[in-house]
Amino acid sequence: MFVRMSAAIAALSLLSSAALAQGAKPTDPQIAHIAYTAGVIDIAAAKQALAKGSNKEVKSFAQDMVRDHEAVNKQALDLVKKLNVTPEDNDTSKTLSKQAADKLSELGKLKGAEFDKAYVANEVAYHKAVNGALETLLIPSASNAELKSLLQTGLKIFQGHQQHAEQVAAATK
Amino acid sequence: MMPRHYLPIVATLTFGAIAVPAHAATVQIVMENLVISPAEVSARAGDTIEWINKDIFAHTATARNGDFDVTIPPNKTATSVLGKPGTVEYYCRFHPNMKAVLTVAP
Secondary structure, eight states: OOSSOOHHHHHHHHHHHHHHHHTOOOOHHHHHHHHHHHHHHHHHHHHHHHHHOOOHHHHHHHHHHHHHHHHHHHHHHHHHHHHTOOOOOOHHHHHHHHHHHHHHHHHHTOOHHHHHHHHHHHHHHHHHHHHHHIIIIIHHHOOSHHHHHHHHHHHHHHHHHHHHHHHHHHHTO | OOOGGGHHHHHHHHHHHHHGGGGOOEEEEEEETTEEESSEEEEETTOEEEEEEOSSSOEEEEETTSSOEEEEOTTOEEEEEOOSOEEEEEEOSSSTTOEEEEEEEO
16 A cells, blocks of 8 residues: 555655756746645545545544645635736646546545545655645745745644644554 | 621631632633644633634644633634633644643632
């Protein structure tokens, strides 16, 4: 299970190294789009867990993910509106979405405790990858101060999510 | 028969006992950037806690011993009145990393 690391996670890891190697920084409209997409992906995963999950702790974790990621994404939408910035679709966002869709269908085939474990394991890995991309690429590349600050708030809460996911993973072993 | 000069003392003691509950205070506890501050607070039974959430996320103040469970919506303040004395560890159910301690004196 763990060997088959989610493709979306691999994409995020590649994003950091490839972009840094080329010295190509994503622009603010691209960063906003990537961050928003990453949130949408986790909300979709959580909704699947609410529908298919069996463990109480897993479901309440999923509920937390929906609540927090919707809050961050709402804030992000308000910010881009205020700054008059149109989020710009890009290859990273596209790859993330495509691979998240694959992951959803892969998890969709699992049931019960098997699903719970796979969902939580992916949540740990996904948040780790998102946090890595935020820290090494998205936050340093953001030029608008308010966008940078929102990404920093995001990083703080997603680090909490990663730890929370690790605790749930340990409890559902 | 009680000697006359003892009466004022009796009156003072009685008044003192009645007056104590009137001193209930309001204590503010702030949740900001996923941190509860102050992390340790002392208050008295009957005091009101003002839970101030400055985050864009909903938080809860949930006592591990079940004494209270307050939900505070984003950028809102909730209040609760402290009940029985004791030291209560509490946390946010949505963000279990947020932890703090409340000591309630009688």
